[in-house]
Amino acid sequence: xxxxxxxxxxxxxxxxxxLHALTFIAGRAEKGVRVGAVAAQLGVTQPTATDSIAALVxxxxxxxxxxxxxxxxxSVRITPSGRDVVRGIxxxxxxxxxxxxxxxxxxxxxxxxxxxKTIRALxxxxxxxxxxxxxxxxxxxxxxxxxxxxxHHCDYVDAALGxxxxxxxxxEHEALPSERQEAVWRSFxxxxxxxxxxxx
Numbered sequence: 001x002x003x004x005x006x007x008x009x010x011x012x013x014x015x016x017x018x019l020h021a022l023t024f025i026a027g028r029a030e031k032g033v034r035v036g037a038v039a040a041q042l043g044v045t046q047p048t049a050t051d052s053i054a055a056l057v058x059x060x061x062x063x064x065x066x067x068x069x070x071x072x073x074x075s076v077r078i079t080p081s082g083r084d085v086v087r088g089i090x091x092x093x094x095x096x097x098x099x100x101x102x103x104x105x106x107x108x109x110x111x112x113x114x115x116x117k118t119i120r121a122l123x124x125x126x127x128x129x130x131x132x133x134x135x136x137x138x139x140x141x142x143x144x145x146x147x148x149x150x151x152h153h154c155d156y157v158d159a160a161l162g163x164x165x166x167x168x169x170x171x172e173h174e175a176l177p178s179e180r181q182e183a184v185w186r187s188f189x190x191x192x193x194x195x196x197x198x199x200x
Contacts, residue, residue, distance in 0.1 A: 012085055013059070017042060018052045019089070022061055025078050026086040027171050032075035034067060040129045061085055109163040116166060120185065132173030134166045135188050136181055139174065142188035152188070 009019040024041050025033050039049035053076055056062040061082035067073040078086070100108060116135060122128045123136075134140045134154070140161075144153035150160035156172050167173075176184060 008089055012089060014056075014085075015052075017044065017048065018056055021049065021052045022056055022078070022082055023086055023089070025062060025076055026083060027169060032065065032067065032077045034073055034075060038076065043128070056082070105164070112166055113163060115168065117189070119168065130175070131168060132170045133168060134161070134170065134173075135185060136176055137170065137173045138176045139172070140176070140184065140188075142184060143190075 009016045012019065014022065020042050021038050024038060035049050035053060036046060038053065039046045042049060042052075044052075053062060053064075057064060059081075061079055062076050063079050064074050064076055067075040100111075103111065116133060119128070119131050119133060120135065123130055130136070134152075135142070137156075139154050139156040141153040141155065143151045145151050145160050147160060150162040150165075152161040152163075152166075153159070154161050
């Protein structure tokens with residue numbers, strides 16, 4: 001995946017840190033992002049994030065404005081040119097994607113479940129910043145339907161959701177209160193990872 005990132009970033013005229021920053025900011029719709037949030041997401045220092053953002057601003061891919069919630073702070077937003085770059089990157093088929101396509105539907109779904117489980121464990125350990133996972137979102141209801149292929153439900157779109165539809169970074173994510181996250185996780189994970197109990 002890192003090799004893929006270098007290749008894609010080079011094609012777009014960016015380095016991997018700039019690419020990561022650009023795609024992260026693009027996923028925040030029009031809300032804008034503070035530099036500190038970019039640094040936390042990328043796992044880099046604020047000066048490093050500032051340098052990457054400055055380079056993207058010079059390329060016309062990002063723009064800086066005063067933060068609407070705090071005029072003393074700077075908010076970063078993606079420009080139409082930046083969105084074109086992100087859209088183009090999304091059309092590139094990577095070696096990782098080709099490898100994943102070789103897996104069966106069941107294997108892909110199980111791999112995604114394991115990735116979600118790993119990310120959640122890393123978040124709990126404080127090793128990575130919070131990710132916008134379905135399983136930590138207030139709109140997610142695990143095992144709400146008696147349907148083996150689409151057992152979950154997303155209240156945001158009011159639709160059933162299968163295991164392969166789980167998102168690792170959803171723009172509509174709104175964090176579930178921390179006191180409910182463990183119960184939702186136990187319901188989602190099922191046998192072996194906790195009790196599967198409905199959390200309506």
